[in-house]
Amino acid sequence: MLRSEREPKGAWLSGMSLWEYANPRRFLQTSARLLPWLAGLSALCLATGGIWGFFFTPDDFRQGSTVKIIYLHVPAAMMAVNGWIMMLVTSLIWLIRRHHVSALAAKAAGPVGLTMTMIALVTGALWGQPMWGTWWAWDPRLTSFLILTLFYLGYIALWAAVEDPDTAADLTSVLCIVGSVFAVLSRYAVNFWSQGLHQGASLSLDKEKNVADVFYLPLLVCIAGFVLLFVTLVLLRTGTEIRARRLQSLLARERMA
């Protein structure tokens, strides 16, 4: 009652607003409070899902125990794609609202997403060798994933090459938007180009037949773990970027004085 009289209407909402965190200090405060929880939860989920998945699920009827790589492969692949989408959203926010932390979050997400694509590609190759008899096949899914890796590489390289931070943020944002369009185009072009070996989606909300429940539940826990891990790493790296930026401005000020 008293609170609502003192503060303007909707203040409690704006306290949670995204725009509030354009203030780097505010962002660092909140992320410092959240980080231990996020890190702990992601470790918990990954350990639970991993142990459950690897040791307490039955072997597959035909694939034997190789099927268990699904607990790393699927979540990593999901986060690789979602990471790019997150970069697209944060890039748009930077371009439209000049939200500095948003640009830095996009920068921070790049290498994390690249790592996720590498995990997905490597685990896929390890599984493909015994199951398909080959480490690599020019299958649409695999190929479009490789192309996504190249997009990540280009994005990270452009960030590294441009000296002025705001120019770099602008250029990489434009690249991210154009790259997203072309990544989608490539996805369909690759479908047009070759028939697939990779199985279709085994998880979707609108499908009757998903992967069997014994595998499904630990997989969900693993996915939650990877999502939390991604958020943790991005928050951590964004914080590092902010501190690096501060350090630079301090050094610049010292040189001026």
Add this chain to the structure above:
Amino acid sequence: MTALLLRDLRLATRAGGGFGLGLAFFLLVAVLVPLGVGPEPALLARIAPGILWVGALLACLLSLDRIFALDFEDGSMDLLAIAPIPLEGVVAVKALAHWLVTGLPLTLLSPVLGVLLHLPGPGYVWLVLSLALGTPALSMIGAFGAALTVGLKRGGLLLSLLVLPLYVPTLIYGAEAVRRGVDGQGAPTALLLLAGLTAGAAALLPFAAAAAIRVNLR
């Protein structure tokens, strides 16, 4: 805009403009591949569509950094940016000029190289058509990449890293059109998709490229 186009064409065709460099490169690729994979006609005939398309793509890539770099260095770009024509138009005209001095000659030369690579008879029409429809997209996408990297001292390598993934759909539809043309089925589908890609790139990418140039001129 016509004046700008003529100026760019003149600069490109004069000595030191790099005209012909792409063509020579294209020729070299077509010569080196048989040296690498062996002279067997059946094998060459099978890979010819892909080789010709990849060769055209790389030849296109070679001259991309020239689209904006020289104008950026001598300050013409600043003048063009404040000129009464929109920067988007400038970008489109420069991409068109690039296509006229690289893509178009490559298209015209390609049947000759097709002979070198034993491209089967029905493939020639599709090869020329697909290159004619697809290389404008290569120039436009390349102009976008060049706009991103124009402010960098040594942007050449980075430019190829940025542009090559963007070339993937064009390459797939282009080479696929020729391959299907050789097999005698389904080539028009690929060709239509390729044309759609070119139209989309020409319509939208000038805005992205102009935005990148404005950032670089800041």
